[in-house]
Amino acid sequence: MKKVTVIEFIESLGVKLPPLEEFWKLGDMTALWTNETNQFVKLNYYRGPLLYALVAKHRPKTVLEFGRAKGYATLCMARAMDDFNIDGTIYTLDTISSDQHIRMPIKRAGDKPTIETASVNEIWNEIARPSWIKRITHLTGLSSEIMRQSDLPKFEMAYIDADHFYRGVRHDFYSFLKCSEEKFGVVFDDYIEREGFGVKKLVDNEVSRNFDVTLIHTDLEGNLKEHITSDYGMCWIHTDSLKKPLNDCYSTHDIQKILDEYKIFEKRLKVRKILNQRFPVLKKIKLRWWDK
Secondary structure (H helix, E strand, O other): OEEEHHHHHHHOOOOOOOHHHHHHHHHHHHHHHEOOOOOOOEOOOOOOHHHHHHHHHHHHOEEEOOOOOOOOHHHHHHHHHHHOOOOOOEEEEEEOOOOOOOEEEEEEOOOOOOEEEEHHHHHHHHOOHHHHHOOOEEEEOOOOOOOOOOOEEEOOEEEEOOOOOOOHHHHHHHHHHHHHHEEEEEEEEEEEEOOOOOHHHHHHHHHOOOOOEEEOOOOOOOOOOOOOOOOEEEEEEEEEHHOOOHHHOHHHHHOOOOOOHHHHHHHHHHHHHHHHHHOOHEEEEEOOOOOO
């Protein structure tokens, strides 16, 4: 696995970025985070310029994002499409609707960070150009349900940052493969050795067998150093590095088997979430089938 810093990786793409301060302003409105001690943290803001540069370099016309949250990554990718006149669409997937009001940490220029109640659409209308928003299509619901739809386009790029447990991120990767173009790239966020996170397991045990993986270190400020015991960052793969034809790596039958297994698991997952809501004490109990 090749390891580089995010600055080195962006420089290797040869893409001219907008001033970093413009990404940080977007991040303050859409990527600010509160930690366990209720401190405000600028969480992985470098993912914005990284995704901007990847879209600008590879010029995908269809991008699938698993896990929109407040939309920092979404807006950065959409801006790249706009800046480089790419006739494309970001399909962004999340369980929370973009017009649903939620509590979120926000920092406006010149102000101290606060917790506000707002919707993603309201925040976007305040900080994003209409030409960016025009390039974004919202998909609301569970990724497994949405990815079973037959009217989705073929995708040239994916950004996977939704469920972080192993089965969840594995489902998102394989469901993307089922509807990907022949040539594509994928970004995995949160490659980390941490309880409940499965990106590292998936990349190390399955993805790296078939692709050359680049691990991009993005936590340059050390905001996550308390949680990191090994490498941390975002992983990039592209079909240009495939070690053999994609169909030889992942047969249609094998992909469908993985997705069918997850569908069964998801039914149990839904039951578990209902039980957790009714009996909060169960959140601390890991049942035998509760495999993260």
